[in-house]
Structure formats: structure tokens, C-alpha cells
Amino acid sequence: xxxxxxxxxxxxxxxxxxxxxxxxxxxxxxxxxxxxxxxxxxxxxxxxxxxxxxxxxxxxxxxxxxxxxxxxxxxxxxxxxxxxxxxxxxxxxxxxxxxxxxxxxxxxxxxxxxxxxxxxxxxxxxxxxxxxxxxxxxxxxxxxxxxxxxxxxxxxxxxxxxxxxxxxxxxxxxxxxxxxxxxxxxxxxxxxxxxxxxxxxxxxxxxxxxxxxxxxxxxxxxxxxxxxxxxxxxxxxxxxxxxxx
Numbered sequence: 302x303x304x305x306x307x308x309x310x311x312x313x314x315x316x317x318x319x320x321x322x323x324x325x326x327x328x329x330x331x332x333x334x335x336x337x338x339x340x341x342x343x344x345x346x347x348x349x350x351x352x353x354x355x356x357x358x359x360x361x362x363x364x365x366x367x368x369x370x371x372x373x374x375x376x377x378x379x380x381x382x383x384x385x386x387x388x389x390x391x392x393x394x395x396x397x398x399x400x401x402x403x404x405x406x407x408x409x410x411x412x413x414x415x416x417x418x419x420x421x422x423x424x425x426x427x428x429x430x431x432x433x434x435x436x437x438x439x440x441x442x443x444x445x446x447x448x449x450x451x452x453x454x455x456x457x458x459x460x461x462x463x464x465x466x467x468x469x470x471x472x473x474x475x476x477x478x479x480x481x482x483x484x485x486x487x488x489x490x491x492x493x494x495x496x497x498x499x500x501x502x503x504x505x506x507x508x509x510x511x512x513x514x515x516x517x518x519x520x521x522x523x524x525x526x527x528x529x530x531x532x533x534x535x536x537x538x539x540x541x542x543x544x545x546x
Contacts, residue, residue: 328392328486336394339410341371347453347469347540352410359395359466365459367467370407373424374513375432375448376522377403378476378529383493384522385436385481388508390489395464398489400503401511405470406431421450424471436491437482448473449532451525455542458512469540470513472521476529496526516543 336356341349349371358370377385385403389396408415408427415430417423425445432438452472459465483491494502503510503518510518520543524535 326392328390331486332390332392332394338407340407341410341416343369343371343469345369345455345540347371349410349416355407358407359460359464361459361462361465365462367457367459367465369467369469371424372405372407372466372468372470372513373428373431373473374402374454374470374517375404375428375473375475376517376525377432377479378474378526379493380476380478382476382526382529383495384499384526386492386494386503386514387436387483387488388490388492388506389511390485390487392486395460395466396511398508399511400492400506400508401514402517404428404432404435405511405513406435421471425450425473428471428473435484435487437484438479442477442479443475447475447477449475449536450538451532451536452521453538453540454513454516455540456513456516456544466512468513472517474525474529474532499526519543 336354338355339352340355340358342351342353342358344350353368353370358368361367379385386400387403389399389401391398406427408424410416415423415427417426422445425448428448429440429443429445432443433440450471451474454470454472455468456470457467481491525532528534
């Protein structure tokens with residue numbers, strides 16, 4: 302059932318992605334400006350080998366390829382164990398109106414502290430920055446140690462054949478009650494998902510899932526959810542891919 306649901310969501314996703322937003326709202330202009338940010342290009346071993354604009358890192362070339370770069374995703378649970386997810390803003394350049402995890406973005410090459418490698422400190426700092434920017438969570442409510450680094454995910458998705466993704470993404474799990482005030486240029490709607498029937502609740506939403514969220518939903522989310530009090534049990538910092546060998 303889950304496999305069939307994910308396949309249907311991917312089909313819906315192609316339709317959504319082909320609706321290219323060309324509006325001139327302030328939110329849209331913010332998103333366009335962010336495409337100038339410098340992301341970190343990496344090799345297959347996650348070693349930084351250069352930088353490129355966010356735009357260049359997400360353009361699909363004539364062979365269906367996208368530049369491999371570093372990203373991250375955060376999965377925030379409240380003290381009751383509910384998972385915070387959201388529908389991406391319709392103003393987003395990539396995957397507009399898709400449902401995704403709490404927060405996802407990229408460490409920036411031009412921010413020196415986000416290039417720190419030890420213990421994924423640089424990526425944690427980027428995640429803290431983006432939790433504040435996207436969800437409006439006050440910085441004093443996010444400590445670096447709140448962000449539990451559980452794995453790295455490799456994935457590639459050609460999106461709408463114009464904009465896509467190709468990342469080694471660091472996955473962080475955080476359980477904490479925080480104040481949320483979503484940024485409308487990033488988020489259209491926030492959802493709190495309970496552990497019971499979460500597959501059904503997420504798959505029955507009338508929107509596709511981002512490809513990275515779909516992979517984690519299928520392969521890792523249940524394990525993280527069931528071990529929120531002991532995340533070391535499901536921590537593996539090797540680069541993992543869930544595509545067939």
C-alpha cells in the first residue's frame with residue numbers, strides 16, 4: 302500500500318512541478334533572490350570540492366543530471382511525539398506546494414562557520430539558521446545539541462526536468478516544544494502528525510511529497526519515531542542510498 306501510495310504521489314508531483322510559478326509577489330521575489338546563495342558542491346564521499354549558486358545546483362541539464370551538493374533535513378517532534386511537517390509555499394522555485402518534513406535547505410559556502418566539518422557542526426549551524434528563517438523559531442530555543450545527527454542520505458531527482466535535486470543530505474531529529482511562526486515565502490501550511498496512522502494521514506494529503514521526504518517516510522521515519530528517547534540506537538553517519546543496486 303505504501304509503495305503504491307508513493308508511486309501515485311510521484312505522478313501527482315510531476316503535474317505540480319510543471320506548473321511553473323511566474324508571479325511577482327514579494328514572496329516570489331524573495332525566493333528568486335535566494336537562488337543566488339552559494340551551495341557546497343561535494344563528491345560522492347561528501348568532500349567539498351567547490352561551490353555553485355543555488356540556481357546552478359538545482360538546474361537539470363540536458364542529460365537529466367543535477368550537480369551533487371550538500372543539504373540537510375530536520376525532523377522536529379514536540380514533547381507529545383507529534384511530527385511537524387509542512388506544505389511548501391506555492392512561491393518556491395523547486396517543488397512548490399509539495400508536502401515535506403519540518404525544514405530542509407543547504408549549508409552555505411559563503412558562511413564560514415557553516416563549512417565546519419567536525420561533528421557536522423557547520424551543517425547544524427545551517428539547520429539552526431534555517432529553522433529560524435523558515436519556521437520563525439527563536440534562535441534562543443534552538444541549541445546545536447538539540448539537533449541529533451542520525452544519518453546522511455544520498456538521492457537524485459530530476460523534478461520537473463527544469464529544477465531538480467541531487468544531494469548528500471544530513472538528517473537531524475529534534476524533539477522539543479518551540480514557538481513556530483511560519484515564513485509565508487517558505488511555508489503555506491503547518492501540520493502536526495501523530496504516530497498512529499501516520500502513513501495514511503500523510504499519503505492521503507492532496508499534494509505530492511518531496512522526494513527526500515518520501516524516501517525517509519518509507520525507510521527510516523518509523524525507526525526514528527519509535528526511538529526518540531534513544532536515537533543513538535538508530536544513528537549511522539555513513540552515506541546511505543535507498544535506490545536499487
